[in-house]
Amino acid sequence: MPASFLTRRRQSLWAKSGPTPRLLFGSFLIATVGLFGLTRNDIFGLSFAWPHAALWGAVGWGRVGLSIRPMIILIVFGAIQDVIFHAPMGSFEVVNLMTYAASTAISAEFDVTNEPLIAIIATTLLFAGAFLLLWLMASTLEDHPVRLLPLIAAMLTTGLLYALIHKVFDLGRRPGETVGQAS
Amino acid sequence: MARSGRSAQKGVRRSPKRLVLGVLIFGFAALIVAQSAPQISQFFNPVRASVGDRLGGGEQIGLWARLTGRAAQEQRIRELEAQVRDLSRYKAAAISMADRLEAYEEILNLLGEPPARGVTARVTSESEGPFAQTLLANAGRSQGVEPGSVAMNEGGLVGRVIQLGERSSRILLVTDFNSRVPVIGEVSGVHAIMQGGSTSSGTLTDLPERSDFIEGERILTSSEGGAYPRGLVVGEVHKSGNDWRVKYAMSDGSSGYVQLIPPPTVERPISAGDLPALEDGTSASPTQGARR
Numbered sequence: 001m002p003a004s005f006l007t008r009r010r011q012s013l014w015a016k017s018g019p020t021p022r023l024l025f026g027s028f029l030i031a032t033v034g035l036f037g038l039t040r041n042d043i044f045g046l047s048f049a050w051p052h053a054a055l056w057g058a059v060g061w062g063r064v065g066l067s068i069r070p071m072i073i074l075i076v077f078g079a080i081q082d083v084i085f086h087a088p089m090g091s092f093e094v095v096n097l098m099t100y101a102a103s104t105a106i107s108a109e110f111d112v113t114n115e116p117l118i119a120i121i122a123t124t125l126l127f128a129g130a131f132l133l134l135w136l137m138a139s140t141l142e143d144h145p146v147r148l149l150p151l152i153a154a155m156l157t158t159g160l161l162y163a164l165i166h167k168v169f170d171l172g173r174r175p176g177e178t179v180g181q182a183s
Numbered sequence: 184m185a186r187s188g189r190s191a192q193k194g195v196r197r198s199p200k201r202l203v204l205g206v207l208i209f210g211f212a213a214l215i216v217a218q219s220a221p222q223i224s225q226f227f228n229p230v231r232a233s234v235g236d237r238l239g240g241g242e243q244i245g246l247w248a249r250l251t252g253r254a255a256q257e258q259r260i261r262e263l264e265a266q267v268r269d270l271s272r273y274k275a276a277a278i279s280m281a282d283r284l285e286a287y288e289e290i291l292n293l294l295g296e297p298p299a300r301g302v303t304a305r306v307t308s309e310s311e312g313p314f315a316q317t318l319l320a321n322a323g324r325s326q327g328v329e330p331g332s333v334a335m336n337e338g339g340l341v342g343r344v345i346q347l348g349e350r351s352s353r354i355l356l357v358t359d360f361n362s363r364v365p366v367i368g369e370v371s372g373v374h375a376i377m378q379g380g381s382t383s384s385g386t387l388t389d390l391p392e393r394s395d396f397i398e399g400e401r402i403l404t405s406s407e408g409g410a411y412p413r414g415l416v417v418g419e420v421h422k423s424g425n426d427w428r429v430k431y432a433m434s435d436g437s438s439g440y441v442q443l444i445p446p447p448t449v450e451r452p453i454s455a456g457d458l459p460a461l462e463d464g465t466s467a468s469p470t471q472g473a474r475r
Contacts, residue, residue: 086346138312
């Protein structure tokens with residue numbers, strides 16, 4: 001039996017799936033985490049920092065280049081976050097889209113897929129930048145410096161969870177690429 | 184650092200998606216700035232209220248419970264929850280009335296507070312994000328909650344209703360930086376303003392120069408400004424450096440329910456022009472009324 005056939009047969013369902021199912025699954029995961037985030041976040045006296053799950057999508061989906069569908073999904077999640085956090089409409093949309101744009105720009109400049117160190121540094125910078133932007137925006141709009149501790153807790157939770165599940169937000173191919181072209 | 188060289192390849196043909204992304208970011212930034220005008224920010228209030236209704240007012244039995252045959256149990260749980268709400272309302276009313284009775288016995292001829300009315304609601308979500316610190320409760324206009332209602336839990340004062348939907352209310356917590364509560368020391372009688380900003384304790388500002396609080400005394404609402412009724416427990420006062428800080432009493436209650444009490448209403452005084460005219464045709468002044 002040819003070796004290429006065996007390799008193809010060993011491929012998982014996730015490896016074979018294209019950007020659309022991956023995008024849908026990632027969105028489902030973000031929505032699920034967001035839904036749990038709506039419930040009370042203290043259990044048995046312990047307070048949990050729920051992750052800003054939409055940033056996973058912004059960082060992960062941006063790694064394969066710009067595309068319209070992730071932008072729309074990020075805007076929808078941003079609007080939901082605005083309502084939940086009682087923020088002025090547009091705040092989380094800007095944070096999500098800026099992070100998406102930064103992720104795209106970094107992946108266009110550097111090889112984030114084959115260089116683990118660059119991938120880790122880029123991801124860390126993206127999350128730190130996103131939360132810094134959020135803090136700046138919230139402090140400006142609320143007319144006072146808002147508390148940093150909950151944001152840092154949320155950033156750590158978001159970053160740590162992303163490290164575990166980042167493959168879910170890998171779309172696999174750049175927009176317009178066919179299966180054979182994907183690197 | 185390793186460069187992929189993609190930018191060099193793509194530099195020649197710029198994607199219109201970049202333009203779309205830029206326009207979107209600029210558009211949303213403009214939307215944020217535009218909301219500094221109250222007319223524009225109010226435009227989104229119905230959307231927020233209706234989403235709050237969806238999030239907070241989910242009282243119907245879910246599809247999953249129906250499919251698994253747990254609808255009857257769920258129904259019973261709802262009934263018991265309603266009973267708990269009622270009982271917690273009676274308990275809070277009893278405590279509040281006992282406090283007031285004590286005050287009335289001390290000071291005769293005091294114009295009393297209106298009897299406690301209110302709705303007890305379940306806290307369905309809590310937002311501890313970088314923006315306003317709020318709670319969402321599952322009772323709204325249709326349950327009799329009024330705009331500006333005061334939220335209490337078993338421990339004490341929680342906050343005020345800042346947004347009201349048909350079946351949900353958003354409560355601004357006293358811990359929020361923008362929250363200001365006029366308070367009074369239970370024993371010392373010193374008035375001050377409590378400012379939020381921390382999850383565990385609030386800061387007392389606008390203190391009188393000559394008198395001071397007593398370490399550990401209870402802090403109550405003073406009803407100045409008319410936003411809060413008098414005598415609601417806010418917390419316990421402690422000295423921290425040069426500042427007086429209030430440890431929130433609401434932290435002692437964590438059942439997940441809040442009681443929403445209507446805000447106090449103070450009748451506006453009648454203007455001199457509306458007073459009944461005297462026999463000689465001139466209108467009576469308040470001093471004249473007092474003399475008679």
